[in-house]
Amino acid sequence: xxxxxxxxxxxxxxxxxxxxxxxxxxxxxxxxxxxxxxxxxxxxxxxxxxxxxxxxxxxxxxxxxxxxxxxxxxxxxxxxxxxxxxxxxxxxxxxxxxxxxxxxxxxxxxxxxxxxxxxxxxxxxxxxxxxxxxxxxxxxxxxxxxxxxxxxxxxxxxxxxxxxxxxxxxxxxxxxxxxxxxxxxxxxxxxxxxxxxxxxxxxxxxxxxxxxxxxxxxxxxxxxxxxxxxxxxxxxxxxxxxxxxxxxxxxxxxxxxxxxxxxxxxxxxxxxxxxxxxxxxxxxxxxxxxxxxxxxxxxxxxxxxxxxxxxxxxxxxxxxxxxxxxxxxxxxxxxxxxxxxxxxxxxxxxxxxxxxxxxxxxxxxxxxxxxxxxxxxxxxxxxxxxxxxxxxxxxxxxxxxxxxxxxxxxxxxxxxxxxxxxxxxxxxxxxxxxxxxxxxxx
RNA sequence: CGGGGCAUAGCGCAGUCUGGUAGCGCAUCUGCUUUGGGAGCAGAGGGUCGCAGGUUCAAAUCCUGCUGCCCCGACCA
Numbered sequence: 148x149x150x151x152x153x154x155x156x157x158x159x160x161x162x163x164x165x166x167x168x169x170x171x172x173x174x175x176x177x178x179x180x181x182x183x184x185x186x187x188x189x190x191x192x193x194x195x196x197x198x199x200x201x202x203x204x205x206x207x208x209x210x211x212x213x214x215x216x217x218x219x220x221x222x223x224x225x226x227x228x229x230x231x232x233x234x235x236x237x238x239x240x241x242x243x244x245x246x247x248x249x250x251x252x253x254x255x256x257x258x259x260x261x262x263x264x265x266x267x268x269x270x271x272x273x274x275x276x277x278x279x280x281x282x283x284x285x286x287x288x289x290x291x292x293x294x295x296x297x298x299x300x301x302x303x304x305x306x307x308x309x310x311x312x313x314x315x316x317x318x319x320x321x322x323x324x325x326x327x328x329x330x331x332x333x334x335x336x337x338x339x340x341x342x343x344x345x346x347x348x349x350x351x352x353x354x355x356x357x358x359x360x361x362x363x364x365x366x367x368x369x370x371x372x373x374x375x376x377x378x379x380x381x382x383x384x385x386x387x388x389x390x391x392x393x394x395x396x397x398x399x400x401x402x403x404x405x406x407x408x409x410x411x412x413x414x415x416x417x418x419x420x421x422x423x424x425x426x427x428x429x430x431x432x433x434x435x436x437x438x439x440x441x442x443x444x445x446x447x448x449x450x451x452x453x454x455x456x457x458x459x460x461x462x463x464x465x466x467x468x469x470x471x472x473x474x475x476x477x478x479x480x481x482x483x484x485x486x487x488x489x490x491x492x493x494x495x496x497x498x499x500x501x502x503x504x505x506x507x508x509x510x511x512x513x514x515x516x517x518x519x520x521x522x523x524x525x526x527x528x529x530x531x532x533x534x535x536x537x538x539x540x541x542x543x544x545x546x547x548x549x550x551x552x553x554x555x556x557x558x559x560x561x562x563x564x565x566x567x568x569x570x571x572x573x574x575x576x577x578x579x580x581x582x583x584x585x586x587x588x589x
Numbered sequence: 590c591g592g593g594g595c596a597u598a599g600c601g602c603a604g605u606c607u608g609g610u611a612g613c614g615c616a617u618c619u620g621c622u623u624u625g626g627g628a629g630c631a632g633a634g635g636g637u638c639g640c641a642g643g644u645u646c647a648a649a650u651c652c653u654g655c656u657g658c659c660c661c662g663a664c665c666a
Contacts, residue, residue: 536626
């Protein structure tokens, strides 16, 4: 992408409403724009990142055997009357009427609808287990939205729903998501720790929140330090290996880890002092097993081998991709701006033409730009007619992992400078070597 | 939902107390000079002062009502 043809409205000054780093940086880097309290438009740079996050989420959901569909944002109220949640959900649910005065709502979650879809088609135990997910915008009319997309009212959520014949099956489905989540967050460069959690209005009795540690997090959390060094299952993990998967989950739940709601100080304090981590955290995922809470009232039943119909055992599993954009920034930034982990970086490489209009630098930049493009590397070419200082500031702000500085100084000896955003290290090299180096492991 | 605050140009702000026809920095546009960490000079454009009433010869400024947004707390992917 040529910066001169991109839409990147960066701000030099911080809008006054932004208190925390991710909110500030997302506004300054031209990633999003607030349209109302807790409601944001994603601008091109923000959307690229959001899509990369969704890609990773999708890949890991698919790897675990979950199947993607897409449900609507607007739902009929009658579905929610069946489950009893139309009255129970309260003011967080945005209720609307259509032109025929029918009660509708903007979905805060999709248990009812997925159960309706399931019961419409699935009749036999032979057709399950089944895990269906979608990535769709949700609306929860939060009392007090804040911190940008960290706690917005409209937010993107990946929500998966599992259906099993019995509790043991549901447990395995739960474990699949547990392991998929470990992999998902690790691929984004995050250390997410599963913590025992309250089940909230979703219901059920087995639940973990996936929390990343960050000083600006909204939850108080307590955990064993060793979790920070646990190895995440690799891509070859066998999701059909019931015992193997249970082993992974057992390991990841063997040590103390709880949010403040479930915190037991007496247990926590028995850990040796150097293993006690008491911190703030950001919830980036939440998984639940809730049995027949919805299948029973909504009559989602399957016939067993004996012909008897029984309600299915369900679980639901959420990840907030829009919140993850902010969470990743909270976990990875410095004074100058964002530092994107490679996997979600909007561009891997930024070429900075330090003397736009100069034949030598223009030529070298164009050649580099073409070389990266033909190799399929996401590259941003800063071809604006601006001074070097502002180009450095922009590149640092938007957090591209690798910056290639092309100026007369280096070109005099046929070299360009490669700067690594994460640690600021720089190295002079030939353009060809830079292309080789940065194309090596995509 | 309780408590506090803010609303003036794209962004950050001054002007409001003490009423007199709106200003600063950055950004934008034009020209020239610059070019390795947010350039300099000269010029230009851009605002029904959140909305609606009221007081007054005159309202960004005073009064009343409304709306939006932010922060702290209680609740939440």
